[in-house]
Amino acid sequence: MSEIIYDRYTEAVAAWRRDPEGWWARAAEGISWDRPWERVFDPERGAYGQWYAGGQLNTAYNCLDRHVEAGRGSQAALIWDSPLAGRQVRFTYSELRDRVARLAGALAGLGVGHGDRVVIYMPMVPEAAIAMLACARLGAVHSVVFGGFGAPELASRIADAAPKVVISASCGLEPGRIVAYKPLLDAAIALSPHKPDACLILQRPALRAEFVAGRDHDFEAVEAAAAPHAPVPIPATDPLYILFTSGTTGRPKGIVRDAGGHAVALMQSMRMIYGVDAGDVFWAASDVGWVVGHSYIVYAPLLAGCTTIMYEGKPVGTPDAGAFWRVAAEHRVRVLFTAPTAIRAIKQQDPDAAQMRRYDMSRLEALFLAGERCDPPTAIWAAEQLGKPVVDHWWQTETGWPITAGFRGFGLTAPKPGAGGRPSPGYDVQALDDSGQVLPRGQSGNLAIRLPLPPGCAPTLWQNEEGFRTAYLADFPGWYRTGDAGVIDADGDVWVMGRTDDIINVAGHRLSTGAMEEVLAAHQDVAECAVVGAKDALKGQTPLGLVVLKTGVNRPPEDITAELVALVRERIGPVAAFKEARIVPRLPKTRSGKILRASIRRLADGEPPNPPPTIDDPAALDEVRAAIADRLPGTDRGA
Numbered sequence: 001m002s003e004i005i006y007d008r009y010t011e012a013v014a015a016w017r018r019d020p021e022g023w024w025a026r027a028a029e030g031i032s033w034d035r036p037w038e039r040v041f042d043p044e045r046g047a048y049g050q051w052y053a054g055g056q057l058n059t060a061y062n063c064l065d066r067h068v069e070a071g072r073g074s075q076a077a078l079i080w081d082s083p084l085a086g087r088q089v090r091f092t093y094s095e096l097r098d099r100v101a102r103l104a105g106a107l108a109g110l111g112v113g114h115g116d117r118v119v120i121y122m123p124m125v126p127e128a129a130i131a132m133l134a135c136a137r138l139g140a141v142h143s144v145v146f147g148g149f150g151a152p153e154l155a156s157r158i159a160d161a162a163p164k165v166v167i168s169a170s171c172g173l174e175p176g177r178i179v180a181y182k183p184l185l186d187a188a189i190a191l192s193p194h195k196p197d198a199c200l201i202l203q204r205p206a207l208r209a210e211f212v213a214g215r216d217h218d219f220e221a222v223e224a225a226a227a228p229h230a231p232v233p234i235p236a237t238d239p240l241y242i243l244f245t246s247g248t249t250g251r252p253k254g255i256v257r258d259a260g261g262h263a264v265a266l267m268q269s270m271r272m273i274y275g276v277d278a279g280d281v282f283w284a285a286s287d288v289g290w291v292v293g294h295s296y297i298v299y300a301p302l303l304a305g306c307t308t309i310m311y312e313g314k315p316v317g318t319p320d321a322g323a324f325w326r327v328a329a330e331h332r333v334r335v336l337f338t339a340p341t342a343i344r345a346i347k348q349q350d351p352d353a354a355q356m357r358r359y360d361m362s363r364l365e366a367l368f369l370a371g372e373r374c375d376p377p378t379a380i381w382a383a384e385q386l387g388k389p390v391v392d393h394w395w396q397t398e399t400g401w402p403i404t405a406g407f408r409g410f411g412l413t414a415p416k417p418g419a420g421g422r423p424s425p426g427y428d429v430q431a432l433d434d435s436g437q438v439l440p441r442g443q444s445g446n447l448a449i450r451l452p453l454p455p456g457c458a459p460t461l462w463q464n465e466e467g468f469r470t471a472y473l474a475d476f477p478g479w480y481r482t483g484d485a486g487v488i489d490a491d492g493d494v495w496v497m498g499r500t501d502d503i504i505n506v507a508g509h510r511l512s513t514g515a516m517e518e519v520l521a522a523h524q525d526v527a528e529c530a531v532v533g534a535k536d537a538l539k540g541q542t543p544l545g546l547v548v549l550k551t552g553v554n555r556p557p558e559d560i561t562a563e564l565v566a567l568v569r570e571r572i573g574p575v576a577a578f579k580e581a582r583i584v585p586r587l588p589k590t591r592s593g594k595i596l597r598a599s600i601r602r603l604a605d606g607e608p609p610n611p612p613p614t615i616d617d618p619a620a621l622d623e624v625r626a627a628i629a630d631r632l633p634g635t636d637r638g639a
């Protein structure tokens, strides 16, 4: 049996390797095109070539209208389940299409057309998906900003994307508090050198927003008054959206997603990886502000004719650790996708899975995990309690769909807890040494993908092709550098072990320690600082800041550290979960002045710091150890 399963995956990879363009041409048949492509892949275009050049399509048409035309109009397209709002709403494909078409009409009325940008800053409400799809219908480019980011982060994205319109809501709902979005939006627009012509604001009952006369409009009123707009076919190589994500500098990178490759790759991934089809219920318990939300809450399930679930709640506390199982059972979810941190939170509160047993989980067939590496104990716990395959799969905002996975479509699921599965057909993944040589199986190195990247992956950065080349293509010519380190074992399973840069994953949220360092450095009393990601039992990693104060500062240290925590929360947002800053007399450095962040991180994790021989003064490491002693493993706080 396992041989047969293995063969189907191997055959698919071999078919793709034999004829990549033929493989991707066949995959593209799953999409409705307004004009067929001239070349499946044009190596002359862009940073490494582009897919489906010459073709034209409309992604929203592919997500909605064609399913209505095929007789799925009365099937549920999207179910909104919000324990925080105490509401559930079900939209059929016809209803969703009609709302999207009207909102597209409203946006067109505000001057938005093909190629114009629209920033969407919304909580997990159905209008967020409607807004994304309305942009797609017009050929406008959306840029969704996660609601947990603060005003300055939103401002930098508004400045970069230069949107004609911003779509937002009066508030978001977090357990125990209402997050007023509108004041954050107003502050962001004030900070941004670019000002949008108009804002559409969804008034939520929990908190109504004040409008700026002439600029702000009521989302529902404008939508209700608009005439439906037809889908606008756009070139396959044009951007569908931009999604800003943390890079190695403080400035986020605008990942561009081109329309054609995205539709093809996502459509194909639903059957090949997740093993679901039209009519199935698929639930990605993430947020539309992240790539997982873009790909697997909104676009992929709708492209495939599935029912997607949009959940405004948490894995625990809304109201209990049975929340995910309740949603899965109630809506007959076939495949669930979430971040390992969510499962850790559930396991922590309900170790015997008593809450799970309250629900009928018989329809659930598999649990997929991504966002960070799933630690084996969590994967094993979930697999044992659910009695279903638990599939860790590895991907990034840049790729838009899984680089490695288990493939339910081939009958293959990832059996090894801790591994990320095998490369998806389309990705030639190798571990490289620092000089770019391919390493033998079993040796750990820089994980890289041989160019070209498959359809669906970012062709460039927003208005920054040079930045794209520098960030991803320059280090290893002919390869895309993932920024992750790992090892490929003898079976071909890929083990992703961590980042090679300053990106950290906090509860599955990708954040830059560099950006946090910029915030700390801006504090009046701080001379120098370093932020590292320290291990955290629930969130995987949490940031830890070390600061050196300017000479002569003699204010109470606890006042300064409290200000630093507040500053990161205000400038980056609560999602950074920056709760710890420590003052040290100096930072450990090399003789050439480079801060030894890796040694600091190892110290914070309770490991030997292994400083390089070029360390300037090893005593500086002892000072760091003393400053963080109370949070080290083995102490009350660090245990």
Ligand code: COA
Residues within 6 Å of the ligand: 123, 146, 147, 148, 149, 172, 174, 175, 179, 285, 286, 287, 290, 292, 314, 315, 316, 338, 339, 341, 342, 345, 370, 371, 506, 507, 508, 509, 538, 539, 573, 574, 575, 576, 577
């Ligand atoms: N708008 C405003 N604030 C938000 C927000 C949003 N959309 N999302 C999160 N926040 C806030 C939270 O309220 C919290 O604020 P607090 O410091 O005042 O408590 C902070 O940001 C951190 O949020 P979160 O990361 O959600 O942590 P948590 O402590 O509230 O909950 C978990 C812990 C594990 C339950 C939670 O992190 C979780 O479910 N994570 C899943 C992550 C995920 O889906 N990632 C997507 C990748 S697939």
Ligand code: AMP
Residues within 6 Å of the ligand: 245, 290, 291, 369, 370, 371, 372, 373, 374, 392, 393, 394, 395, 396, 397, 398, 420, 482, 483, 484, 496, 497, 498, 499, 505, 508, 509, 510
């Ligand atoms: P994001 O762009 O927010 O999706 O974050 C991408 C990064 O998260 C990757 O580069 C990895 O560092 C990490 N990541 C995502 N999924 C996994 C996984 N399954 N295993 C290991 N790391 C992962």
